[in-house]
Amino acid sequence: MIAIDRVPERLELARTYAGAEVLNYEEDTVLEALREMTSGRGPDSCIDAVGLEAHGGGLDGFYDRVKQTLRLETDRPTALRLAIQSCRKGGVVSIPGVYGGLLDKFPLGAAFNKGLSLKMGQTHVQRYTRPLLERIERGDIDPSGIITHRLKLDDAPAAYRTFRDKQDNCIKVVLTP
Numbered sequence: 001m002i003a004i005d006r007v008p009e010r011l012e013l014a015r016t017y018a019g020a021e022v023l024n025y026e027e028d029t030v031l032e033a034l035r036e037m038t039s040g041r042g043p044d045s046c047i048d049a050v051g052l053e054a055h056g057g058g059l060d061g062f063y064d065r066v067k068q069t070l071r072l073e074t075d076r077p078t079a080l081r082l083a084i085q086s087c088r089k090g091g092v093v094s095i096p097g098v099y100g101g102l103l104d105k106f107p108l109g110a111a112f113n114k115g116l117s118l119k120m121g122q123t124h125v126q127r128y129t130r131p132l133l134e135r136i137e138r139g140d141i142d143p144s145g146i147i148t149h150r151l152k153l154d155d156a157p158a159a160y161r162t163f164r165d166k167q168d169n170c171i172k173v174v175l176t177p
Helices: 008-018 030-037 058-069 078-086 108-114 125-138 153-164
Strands: 002-005 021-024 045-047 092-095 117-120 147-152 172-176
Touching: 002 008, 002 030, 008 021, 021 030, 030 078, 045 078, 058 078, 078 092, 078 108, 147 153, 153 172
Parallel strands: 002 021, 045 092, 092 117, 147 172
Antiparallel strands: none
16 A cells, blocks of 8 residues: 655554555655556556545646636546556546546546546445444554544534644544533
8 A cells, every 4th residue: 555645644644554655745756656666557546535625746736726716626636637647557546535526637538548447436434334333342443543633522613624724733533522
């Protein structure tokens, strides 16, 4: 597993809790690094878990920010473009990251020519909550390492703003009634 981000704390979480190799897209040439790591083939599968709020460097990132500022584009598909460009022929691109509207410069031709399978949609939380909770209760999974904030339920609006605005290294908030 390879995690790609620009925030050191999130990269460290991926390294520590998922055993992932990590790439910082502000420091690494991601496409080249992925090709090198996979002997030129590309990853078997890629996940865009970010969606419309993706940040990106280079011309693509600048292009998306300008289009969004001018209200000519609703989403920033930087991570999705990278996933499609990186994935091997016949691979799978999963998109649980939320998109809300129009995408510009979407490389559909590349996805088509590579024969990629695109799987997308919001995660069906009700389907996964019970099995996940059971694994946590059995001790198979310890989520405590990603909890960065514990607050009272009344603090939920402020906690959401902290998370949304990426302040105070907020990763996961646990609310107590």
